[in-house]
Amino acid sequence: MSDPRKAVALISGGLDSLLAAKVIQEQGVHVEGINFFTGFCVEGHTHAIRKKERARPKRNNALWVAEQLGIKLHIVDIVEPYKEVVFNPRHGYGANLNPCLDCKIFMVNKAHEWLRQHSFDFIITGEVVGQRPMSQRKDTMPVVSKESGSGDLLLRPLCAKNLPETLPEREGWVKREQLYDFSGRSRKPQMALAERFGLKDYAQPAGGCCFLTDAQYASKLADLWRARGSKQYEMDDIMLLKVGRHLRPRPHFKLIISREEGEGNYLQGYRKQYVSIKTVSHPGPLALIDGEAGDEDIELAARLVARYSQGRDAPEVELEVADREGNSRLLRVRPMPAHEVPQAWHL
Amino acid sequence: MASVTPRSKLDARRLLCPMPVIRVQDRVAELAPGTTLEVVCTDPGALTDIPAWCRINGHRILETRDNGEEQVVILEVGAS
Numbered sequence: 001m002s003d004p005r006k007a008v009a010l011i012s013g014g015l016d017s018l019l020a021a022k023v024i025q026e027q028g029v030h031v032e033g034i035n036f037f038t039g040f041c042v043e044g045h046t047h048a049i050r051k052k053e054r055a056r057p058k059r060n061n062a063l064w065v066a067e068q069l070g071i072k073l074h075i076v077d078i079v080e081p082y083k084e085v086v087f088n089p090r091h092g093y094g095a096n097l098n099p100c101l102d103c104k105i106f107m108v109n110k111a112h113e114w115l116r117q118h119s120f121d122f123i124i125t126g127e128v129v130g131q132r133p134m135s136q137r138k139d140t141m142p143v144v145s146k147e148s149g150s151g152d153l154l155l156r157p158l159c160a161k162n163l164p165e166t167l168p169e170r171e172g173w174v175k176r177e178q179l180y181d182f183s184g185r186s187r188k189p190q191m192a193l194a195e196r197f198g199l200k201d202y203a204q205p206a207g208g209c210c211f212l213t214d215a216q217y218a219s220k221l222a223d224l225w226r227a228r229g230s231k232q233y234e235m236d237d238i239m240l241l242k243v244g245r246h247l248r249p250r251p252h253f254k255l256i257i258s259r260e261e262g263e264g265n266y267l268q269g270y271r272k273q274y275v276s277i278k279t280v281s282h283p284g285p286l287a288l289i290d291g292e293a294g295d296e297d298i299e300l301a302a303r304l305v306a307r308y309s310q311g312r313d314a315p316e317v318e319l320e321v322a323d324r325e326g327n328s329r330l331l332r333v334r335p336m337p338a339h340e341v342p343q344a345w346h347l
Numbered sequence: 348m349a350s351v352t353p354r355s356k357l358d359a360r361r362l363l364c365p366m367p368v369i370r371v372q373d374r375v376a377e378l379a380p381g382t383t384l385e386v387v388c389t390d391p392g393a394l395t396d397i398p399a400w401c402r403i404n405g406h407r408i409l410e411t412r413d414n415g416e417e418q419v420v421i422l423e424v425g426a427s
């Protein structure tokens with residue numbers, strides 16, 4: 001018997017990509033998974049940071065899916081090349097800063113590169129026509145195939161019957177009649193199929209697969225770009241956007257204030273990169289100053305930090321301000337009352 | 348208990364998941380089957396993720412430790 005055909009499946013960790021891979025596996029095709037790390041993925045991070053969430057067992061859904069399927073999973077770090085997708089999406093952004101269509105094109109293109117390097121035969125994704133407003137529409141699905149360069153090597157098993165035949169179907173590597181014709185936003189067909197495969201406990205993320213679809217996250221990222229005068233970010237920036245409360249009292253600096261102990265510990269790790277403020281006289285948060293702050297700015301920042309400490313109602317709170325070299329000084333300030341903090345400062 | 352003596356070490360501290368797994372994956376790709384690798388992390392999620400990654404990719408976990416601050420995973424590279 002000849003070797004089975006080989007497919008590389010884009011695995012996000014959600015139900016659709018799990019089902020798509022399973023459908024093809026059931027047809028006797030050898031499947032391996034590929035998962036892309038953009039830095040914005042919802043997986044993990046905040047969980048690891050916030051102390052109260054540490055107690056709950058956590059799993060990486062993409063790894064979990066691969067284990068359910070019994071397939072290898074290749075996790076690819078695309079943080080650097082992905083920036084261009086976020087900065088200049090040719091097809092624009094979705095509701096927030098999510099460049100979904102360009103993102104899909106980019107990932108399928110990377111999967112296609114991987115396929116050529118590893119002599120695989122075709123690519124599968126869990127896309128469903130009409131499932132998502134931007135990247136998964138009847139008119140945009142061919143755009144993904146075309147602009148990713150994968151052409152008819154890209155098979156979407158869950159909705160293939162609604163789309164033109166692809167090479168794996170024409171060549172008889174997979175049977176079209178055993179593929180599906182799902183469409184629209186309903187999740188019922190997927191849930192029924194999961195049941196048929198005996199799959200339980202799968203992840204059903206609300207919204208998109210990454211933080212760029214989150215309105216609050218996107219507004220913090222947009223603020224960062226405005227403050228820096230251009231679209232740019234480093235890994236630390238996008239991690240810090242997930243941590244603490246962010247306030248921008250002046251255009252040239254913002255404060256990142258921890259909300260609980262786990263976040264405080266996490267922010268500690270950045271004290272060599274940012275000026276930091278910590279309450280001394282009362283239990284309270286640790287805050288970082290992102291930007292260049294003068295003496296007046298630091299006093300204002302300290303009053304804000306004091307407001308989030310247990311000394312918020314005290315006449316005075318003592319804080320320690322440390323520069324990036326670790327030189328510190330003490331400062332006594334009057335905590336800023338809530339009514340003096342304009343809503344617009346909250347990012 | 349006699350501890351395993353790892354031949355290769357990887358510092359994945361201050362990285363959040365899935366970065367420790369990616370670093371392990373990249374390092375394992377350079378190592379010969381049978382080599383032991385010790386990974387030190389500070390994201391407790393690594394204690395779930397690295398073993399899961401090893402199981403699906405055919406590598407063996409020899410030891411895991413967690414002192415609350417740092418997590419250590421020792422694995423043996425399997426045949427690719």
Ligand code: SF4
Nearest residue numbers: 099100103208209210
């Ligand atoms: S939600 Fe994020 S990861 Fe998912 S397609 Fe859109 S931009 Fe890409």
